[in-house]
Amino acid sequence: MRIDLHAHSNVSDGTEAPATVMAAAAAAGLDVVALTDHDSTDGWAEASLAARAEGVALVPGMEISCRTDEGISVHLLSYLHDPAHPGLLEEITKAKDARLTRAERMVTLLAEDYPLSWDDVIHHVAPGATLGRPHIADALVAAGVVADRTEAFASILTSHSRYFVQHYAPDPAVAVALVRAAGGVPVFAHPVASARGRVVGRRTYLEMIDAGLAGLEVEHRDNPEDGRAYLRALAEEHGLLVTGSSDYHGTGKPNLLGENLTTPDVLARIEEQATGTAVVRP
Numbered sequence: 437m438r439i440d441l442h443a444h445s446n447v448s449d450g451t452e453a454p455a456t457v458m459a460a461a462a463a464a465g466l467d468v469v470a471l472t473d474h475d476s477t478d479g480w481a482e483a484s485l486a487a488r489a490e491g492v493a494l495v496p497g498m499e500i501s502c503r504t505d506e507g508i509s510v511h512l513l514s515y516l517h518d519p520a521h522p523g524l525l526e527e528i529t530k531a532k533d534a535r536l537t538r539a540e541r542m543v544t545l546l547a548e549d550y551p552l553s554w555d556d557v558i559h560h561v562a563p564g565a566t567l568g569r570p571h572i573a574d575a576l577v578a579a580g581v582v583a584d585r586t587e588a589f590a591s592i593l594t595s596h597s598r599y600f601v602q603h604y605a606p607d608p609a610v611a612v613a614l615v616r617a618a619g620g621v622p623v624f625a626h627p628v629a630s631a632r633g634r635v636v637g638r639r640t641y642l643e644m645i646d647a648g649l650a651g652l653e654v655e656h657r658d659n660p661e662d663g664r665a666y667l668r669a670l671a672e673e674h675g676l677l678v679t680g681s682s683d684y685h686g687t688g689k690p691n692l693l694g695e696n697l698t699t700p701d702v703l704a705r706i707e708e709q710a711t712g713t714a715v716v717r718p
């Protein structure tokens with residue numbers, strides 16, 4: 437069984453439509469794939485139909501952008517939650533709206549130094565999609581400022597850049613509790629991805645565990661090996677599930693579907709804990 441529990445479509449910052457991601461998952465020889473767009477479940481319906489047609493099982497999911505009281509970015513994966521749960525829906529709607537204002541501010545700052553307009557950015561965003569820095573990166577690529585998203589993130593768009601603007605994001609422990617309240621299973625995404633920015637300390641892990649954290653995404657290309665050892669020890673100590681995933685973004689990132697996998701027993705335990713919605717099986 438080949439199970440990959442983290443993939444994005446153009447409902448957020450992936451480059452392919454949800455149906456195309458399902459076809460790509462089948463082509464990559466996956467048996468199970470999770471669709472985990474940033475702060476949105478809008479791709480679930482299309483992905484469900486396509487998954488059945490492609491003969492791949494779909495785990496409906498989402499990736500929630502969070503920020504700690506110390507200003508550290510945390511990504512939380514939610515699996516199998518109720519997409520209509522009012523508390524969770526309110527929180528991601530607030531974040532999605534804030535992302536729009538934030539992107540407008542970033543483009544205003546960037547436009548002082550680069551040939552970039554708001555229309556150039558919107559050109560790269562599917563209607564209703566969750567806006568992110570990758571879409572701004574696409575406009576910078578089109579303008580010939582950088583070669584690809586990776587170069588944009590390594591320079592102009594890093595969180596240290598003078599063009600970077602934050603957006604509203606819930607506290608990670610609050611988000612964990614909301615995912616549980618919505619019947620979902622919360623897993624901390626790429627927890628030690630230090631190249632992206634500061635990573636959280638023990639206190640944040642303990643707060644998230646107290647709030648109901650189910651697992652840690654250990655096998656992810658952005659987690660350095662020493663950090664993975666720390667995560668495995670933490671999972672052992674607290675009885676957390678350990679997942680492995682690609683974080684596929686179509687052509688937006690080098691990450692390939694199936695480059696990391698989750699074991700069938702871990703998927704079974706995620707399903708046991710979930711009450712919000714079910715895995716879509718062909």
Ligand code: AMP
Nearest residue numbers: 449501567568569570585586589688689
């Ligand atoms: P944002 O949520 O708008 O702050 O943008 C962060 C998102 O950009 C992350 O969720 C990643 O999916 C994506 N991202 C981060 N680093 C890179 C990179 N080097 N290349 C392409 N996409 C990236």
Ligand code: ZN
Nearest residue numbers: 444449474685
């Ligand atoms: Zn992304």
Ligand code: FE
Nearest residue numbers: 499511625626
């Ligand atoms: Fe992430």
Ligand code: FE
Nearest residue numbers: 442444499683
């Ligand atoms: Fe992701």
